Amino acid sequence: MKRRKFGLIGYPIAHSLSPALFKAGYDGKYPYELIESPDFEEAYQRFLDGYDGINVTAPFKELAFAKADILSDECKAIGATNLLIKTPEGVKAYNSDYLGVRKWLLEVAGLSAGEKNPSHSCGAGPSPCSQGGSTLFAADTRRPAKVLISGLGGAGKAASAAAESLGMEVIRMNRTVRDGNMRPLNDFRECFREADIIIYNIPTAIAQMNDLTDSDFCPGRPKIILEANYRNPSFDETFINRMKKANPEAEYVSGKKWLLYQAVTGYQIFTGENPDLGKMSAVL
Numbered sequence: 001m002k003r004r005k006f007g008l009i010g011y012p013i014a015h016s017l018s019p020a021l022f023k024a025g026y027d028g029k030y031p032y033e034l035i036e037s038p039d040f041e042e043a044y045q046r047f048l049d050g051y052d053g054i055n056v057t058a059p060f061k062e063l064a065f066a067k068a069d070i071l072s073d074e075c076k077a078i079g080a081t082n083l084l085i086k087t088p089e090g091v092k093a094y095n096s097d098y099l100g101v102r103k104w105l106l107e108v109a110g111l112s113a114g115e116k117n118p119s120h121s122c123g124a125g126p127s128p129c130s131q132g133g134s135t136l137f138a139a140d141t142r143r144p145a146k147v148l149i150s151g152l153g154g155a156g157k158a159a160s161a162a163a164e165s166l167g168m169e170v171i172r173m174n175r176t177v178r179d180g181n182m183r184p185l186n187d188f189r190e191c192f193r194e195a196d197i198i199i200y201n202i203p204t205a206i207a208q209m210n211d212l213t214d215s216d217f218c219p220g221r222p223k224i225i226l227e228a229n230y231r232n233p234s235f236d237e238t239f240i241n242r243m244k245k246a247n248p249e250a251e252y253v254s255g256k257k258w259l260l261y262q263a264v265t266g267y268q269i270f271t272g273e274n275p276d277l278g279k280m281s282a283v284l
Contacts, residue, residue, distance in 0.1 A: 005050065006270055009035040009043040009064075010057030017230070017259060018057060021283045025267050025275035040064075053085035053270040055096075061154055068093035077161045080154045083266050094269055097155050100262030101199070101226075102162035104253075105147075108197065108224060144168050148191045151175075151201030152182070155228050159199045171195060175202070192216055200227045205234035214246035223250045230255035256284040 006026065008019060013036050026032040035054070037043045040063045047054045056064040061080040065071075068081060069090025075081050081093035147163040149156050152174040163170045171191050173183045183191055188208035192198060193216045217223060225243075227233050233254070240252045260280060267275040 003031065004052045004271070005031045005033070006053045006055075007033040007035050007047065007051050008055040008057065009037070009040075009047065010060055011036055011038045011043075013057055015231075016057065017256070017283065018055070018263070021259065021263050021280055022055060022266075024279045024283045025263055027276055027279055030271065047084065051086075053083070055266055056082045056084060058154075065093060067091065074098040074158070074161060078154070078157045080157070082154075082262075083269060085270060094266075095158055096262040096266040096269070097158035097258075098162050099265040100258055100260075101155075101159045102165060103261045103265065104226065104258060105162060105166055105168070105197070145196045146171065146194055147197045147199060148173060148195035149199050149201065150188070150206075151203075151228075153201060156199070156201040159201065163197075163199075168197075189216060193218065196221075196223060198223070198225045200225060200234065201229075202234065203229050203232075209234070209239070214242075217243050217247040217250055219247045219249075221247070221249065223247060224253060225251070226253045226255065226258060228255040228258060230259065260284060 006022075008022060010016075013019060013034060019034055023032050033051075035043045035046050037046075040060045043060070044064070044067060061082050064084055065075060065079060065081045068075070068084060070087065070092040071081075072092065072094045074095045075093045078095050078098060081095055083094040083096050084091050085094070086092075145163075145168045147159075147168050148171045149160045149163070150173045152160065152172055156172075156174075160170050160172060171183060171194065172181055173185065173188065173191060175185060177184050185206055185208055188206060189211045192212060223243075225235060227235055235252055243250045243252070263280060264275055264277070267273070
């Protein structure tokens, strides 16, 4: 029986943690190779000629989406893919950015995979939040979690779709306001204060972060920040310490967690198996 083979395409990819993370997960059990080329058509043809599945990173996610014969539901909603796998019916696209952040949101909200509305399990207070054992919602409310998505590029679109799929209330914020459902960066302080969860996808710090006061960290109420950019984070140690001093229940989560969950879901789709989490986590 032919041994399955997987890989990663993108350009450039040497700076990313993804290659080492993926290789740790496959750990020699399945061949995993890097296809680093500025020419997407060349890289895609190499996938067709010799691989069973590929992870896709920038700048090729939209181009890969257009190549797929079959689109998963999340890909249809987001308009991009970062994972292609050969099936008997053709090349199928998934979005593990979506699947990874959805897994993280389920963990944060203390939900099982089958639950759709966070207010059912968290609103009355008894459901524990896995981040520290507290609950995400006040005991006297039954509202869904409110999630601020800052930055609506590919990762932001994935996070927004994932939060919506769980019945969470989503606040969308972007540098360029493209429709009436988006908030401008000038509203960052107000939206930050309202949100239970902030998923920050903007690659750099914004001036409006300096406007936050201690009261905006909402003492007495859990507040969690997930930042996508793990290489050059915008929330520095000074900010995080100030936030936690103002609100000991607040938490900052590095984008490495999202990256790990994205890699795990990709491995599961490719192989139908679970990777060695210990070896993958050690890379981070």
